[in-house]
Amino acid sequence: MANAFWCIVEDDRRGAPKKVMAEVIGEAARVSSGQAEAVWLTDTATEAGLTQLAEWGATKVWLLENAALAPYRGEIWVGAAAELAAKERPKAIFAPVTSRAREFVARLAARLGVGLAADCVAFAMEGDRLVATRPVYAGKLLAKVTWAKTPWVATLRPNVFRPAEARPGRTATVERPTAATAAAQMRFVERREEVSTGLPELTEAEIVLSGGRGMKGPEHYVILEDMARVIGAAVGASRAAVDAGWRPHRFQIGQTGRTISPKLYMGFGVSGAIQHLAGMRTSKVIVAVNKDAEAPIFKIADYGIVADLFEVVPELTKEFKKLLEK
Amino acid sequence: MKILVAVKQVPDTATQVKISADPRAIDTTGITWIVSPYDEFAVEEALRIKEKRGQGEVVAVSLGPERVKEALRSCLAMGCDRAIHLNDPAWNDADTLVTSKALAAVVKQEAPQLLLCGRQAIDDDMGAVAAQLAELLGWPCASWIMEEAIDGDGKTVRTARQVEGGLEVFDLPLPAVLTAQKGLNEPRYPTLRGIMGAKKKEIRDVKAADLGWAPEPPQLSVVTLEALPPRPPGRILQGDVPTAVKELVRSLREEAKAI
Numbered sequence: 001m002a003n004a005f006w007c008i009v010e011d012d013r014r015g016a017p018k019k020v021m022a023e024v025i026g027e028a029a030r031v032s033s034g035q036a037e038a039v040w041l042t043d044t045a046t047e048a049g050l051t052q053l054a055e056w057g058a059t060k061v062w063l064l065e066n067a068a069l070a071p072y073r074g075e076i077w078v079g080a081a082a083e084l085a086a087k088e089r090p091k092a093i094f095a096p097v098t099s100r101a102r103e104f105v106a107r108l109a110a111r112l113g114v115g116l117a118a119d120c121v122a123f124a125m126e127g128d129r130l131v132a133t134r135p136v137y138a139g140k141l142l143a144k145v146t147w148a149k150t151p152w153v154a155t156l157r158p159n160v161f162r163p164a165e166a167r168p169g170r171t172a173t174v175e176r177p178t179a180a181t182a183a184a185q186m187r188f189v190e191r192r193e194e195v196s197t198g199l200p201e202l203t204e205a206e207i208v209l210s211g212g213r214g215m216k217g218p219e220h221y222v223i224l225e226d227m228a229r230v231i232g233a234a235v236g237a238s239r240a241a242v243d244a245g246w247r248p249h250r251f252q253i254g255q256t257g258r259t260i261s262p263k264l265y266m267g268f269g270v271s272g273a274i275q276h277l278a279g280m281r282t283s284k285v286i287v288a289v290n291k292d293a294e295a296p297i298f299k300i301a302d303y304g305i306v307a308d309l310f311e312v313v314p315e316l317t318k319e320f321k322k323l324l325e326k
Numbered sequence: 327m328k329i330l331v332a333v334k335q336v337p338d339t340a341t342q343v344k345i346s347a348d349p350r351a352i353d354t355t356g357i358t359w360i361v362s363p364y365d366e367f368a369v370e371e372a373l374r375i376k377e378k379r380g381q382g383e384v385v386a387v388s389l390g391p392e393r394v395k396e397a398l399r400s401c402l403a404m405g406c407d408r409a410i411h412l413n414d415p416a417w418n419d420a421d422t423l424v425t426s427k428a429l430a431a432v433v434k435q436e437a438p439q440l441l442l443c444g445r446q447a448i449d450d451d452m453g454a455v456a457a458q459l460a461e462l463l464g465w466p467c468a469s470w471i472m473e474e475a476i477d478g479d480g481k482t483v484r485t486a487r488q489v490e491g492g493l494e495v496f497d498l499p500l501p502a503v504l505t506a507q508k509g510l511n512e513p514r515y516p517t518l519r520g521i522m523g524a525k526k527k528e529i530r531d532v533k534a535a536d537l538g539w540a541p542e543p544p545q546l547s548v549v550t551l552e553a554l555p556p557r558p559p560g561r562i563l564q565g566d567v568p569t570a571v572k573e574l575v576r577s578l579r580e581e582a583k584a585i
Contacts (some may be wrong), residue, residue, distance in 0.1 A: 071494050074457065074467055099489045103469040106454035110423060110461040115546030118452045131549060136450050137343045137352065143450070144549040185466040185502075189484065189495040201490055207585070231585060249509040250488065255339060255448055256363055256508045264584040275339045278448075285584040286560075287574065293562075301560045302582065303574055311567045319575040323585070 004088065005032040006039045006151070007058065008081075008095035008105065013070065015046035017053055019163070020096040020204065024156050025056045026164030028094050031123050031130065035091075037062065038172070039084070041077055041179070043070035054172035056164040061172050062088075064179035072100040073186045074107045080179040082111045085151065092130065092152040097203075097259075102155055109153040117145050117154045119259070121282060138255055138278035158203055159261040160282060194250065197235070199225065202251065205234035208262045210253055210280070211246075212238035214269015214290060214309055218246035223310075224268065227317040230324065236260070238270050254279035268309040272297025289313075327382040327480050329372040330438040331406065332429055332456070333365035335390055335397035336449040350548040361397045364444025366404075367506035370513040372442050373405045375476060383407045387432055389417055389425055395529055402524035403516035409529040410436075416534035421544035426458035431537040433463060439480060439500045445470050445507050460503040468496055470507040476500070 005028035010018045021038070028036035038058035040049075045065055053061050064080050085093070085108075093108065095101035097119050109116035121142075122133035130152045136143045147153075202208065209224045215237075224235045237247040239254050253260055255275040265283035270276060272288070272295055280286075281300060288301035289312045298304045305312055337343055338358040346353040361369070369386065376382040386401035388394050389412035398409035412428050420428065433441060441463075446453030460467030472493060474485040481500060486493040488507050498504075516524070563570040563577075578585045 071489075073496075074460065078461065099470055099487070102453055103457045103467065106422070106452075106457035107461040107467070109454070109545075110426060110458035113423070113545070115421060115423065115544070116452070116454050117546060118454060134451075136551070137337065138339050138448065140343050140554070141345065141352070142552045142554060144552065145546055146549050148543060148545045148547070185499050186468070187497040189497055192486070192493040192495065194492045203490070249507075252508070264578065264582075278339070281554075285578070285582045286557075287578070298560065298562070300557055302558070303577055304560055304562045305567075305570045305574060306562060307567050307570065312571060315567055315571040316574065319571055320585070323575055323579060 002089050002091065003032065003035050004037045004090045005035055005092040005094060006037055006090040008093065008101055009038050009040035009042070009053065010096050010098050010101060011040070011042055011049065015042070015044040016049040018204070020158045021053065022056045022163035022166070023158065023161040024094050024096050025053065025058055027123060027156060027161040028092070029057045029164060031125060032091070035059065037090070039081065040064065041069045041080060043067045050172070050174055052166065055166040055168060055170050057170065058172050061174045063174055063176050065176065066179050066181055068181040068184065069179065071188055071191065072104065073184055074103055075186060076181050076184055077104050078107045078111050079182040081108055083180050084177055085112060090151050092150065092154070095155050097155045097157050105153050105155055112151065114149055114151055114153055115147040119157050120154050121157050121160045135282065138274055139281045157259065157261050157282065159206065159263065197225065199228050200232065200234045202234045202236050202253070202258050203260055206262055207231055207233035207264045208236055208253070208260055208266070209233050210236040210238060210265065210267045210270055211241055212267065212270030213240040213244070215241060215246065221247065223313045227313060227320065230317055230320045238276050239273070267297055268313060270297055271295045272300070327375065327379055327440065328436070328438040329375060329382065329384050329440045329442060330433060330436055331365070331368050331372045331384060331386050331401070331442045332459070333369065333386055333388050333397060333401055333444070334362045334447040334449070335359050335388060335394045336362045336447050339448065345551045345553070349550045352551065359393060359396060361400050362444050362447040362449070364446060364448070364506055364508065366513040367508065367510045368442040368444050369401050369404055369406065370511045371474065371506055374511065375440070385410060385436060385438070387429065388412070389420065389428055398529050399524050400516065402527045403520040404514060405520060408527055410532055411529055412532050414534040416539060416541060419544050419547070421546040422452050422454040423458060423545050424542055426455050426462055427542065428537065428539065429455065430459055430462040431539070432532060433459065440483070441465070441501065441503045443503065443505045445505045456503055456505045463503070465501050465503050466498040467503040468498060469505045471504050472507055472509050474504060
């Protein structure tokens, strides 16, 4: 439909949408006054997954289900989505910031000849144009941007937008257009799983604990992992800790790592260099624990404790346990 | 094998950025400019491929005003053989798509077997140009790569891209586009000899007319830049560790409702 805001579905590879889709659909529905539609390219969709999208507020689900669509290959996805977009002429195409969606919608925007705003943190309709807000220059400034024509293509930073509430009983029409899948140039070889920490993924977690140079060595991260298990947090690291080889790069928070925006960020022995702040300054609540009262992170922290993290962490874990056992 | 590396000149992370009199742009006085860090990984990887194969050419390309020559000079100092500078006021308002189209025109002229880019530039963090180049060229693309290996006859590259929860390994026929993620390599520092040698290497200016460029409006434009809204002042929790920790937990639960 010509007024539809498409939401490109990010799924768990087992037929269910990820919960970040509640945020994308919620925001698309808010901006468009209820015209959010889901577009799901996958090799497996479950009935429960389709219901979930409807309950979050998608009025229609475009399901492109085909074995060739997994794992993601831009060259195939773009052809399939562009064909549908040419027919349906959506007003906007939204996707969450994920590794594949970032590449996919950039390619799609190029195919459609329209603008792309990546990693947005706010949207507003101004008259009949959409204005998006996105952090630039290491998060030191915000840029408001707008598009010359529709569809307005954008990716949304996770954990920033209010998730739609799942309303049981809401339903959506499911359309199953035949997806044109171009002959692939890329050949999938294998997927190598990361060794699971059993903790949430960094960019998806609602609470993130981050250990910096003050952790003094790789062997001490276990105390953060203990706390993380108590409160359901992910554990990240600063560049200093990653460059020292204490944590693999995938755990790095900051400009040359992951950008996160959790409800609660707690930095332990993190100084707060600009490049770290670039990756976490849109967190809702920021806690800093550092021995150095002059550490720059205290300037943006909501709560700070000036003390040795090795005294604070066990105490804090104990208090969290007490609180959550109540 | 000919490899093109697309780089962007960006303000150094530590530089203070201020909004200029035109609220759509930053004030560039006093800014320290660098090659975007992810682009350095791309340059490094290109140089390693050439060294490993024992032959080939690495060409750095960038779009922007005159100052961009300095960034290209750094790439030459690292070891790139020559550089191309898309330097024309026609591209002053370029968004990612206009930039990609201009770069694609140069790529077509140069016809490399591989195009390497950084995962994203750290000024506007859009992360779009590489993927859009792939689309415009009709080449396969792997983003956020952590490793690559080109087969002996230079027909295919096997590459591992970083995705949530792991790595996905693909074979891509060449020519292809790859974007470098941190962890791919450790970029070299230019040697004194490299820096001296860079002065003699060619930086070719390319004007819009050289590409038969028809004026093209940007599809995305900045309405305004704004300073960050100030965060409410924070609180340092006082007392000994057990007292401060108890107060923190209470505050997180009752005030911030964050736990």
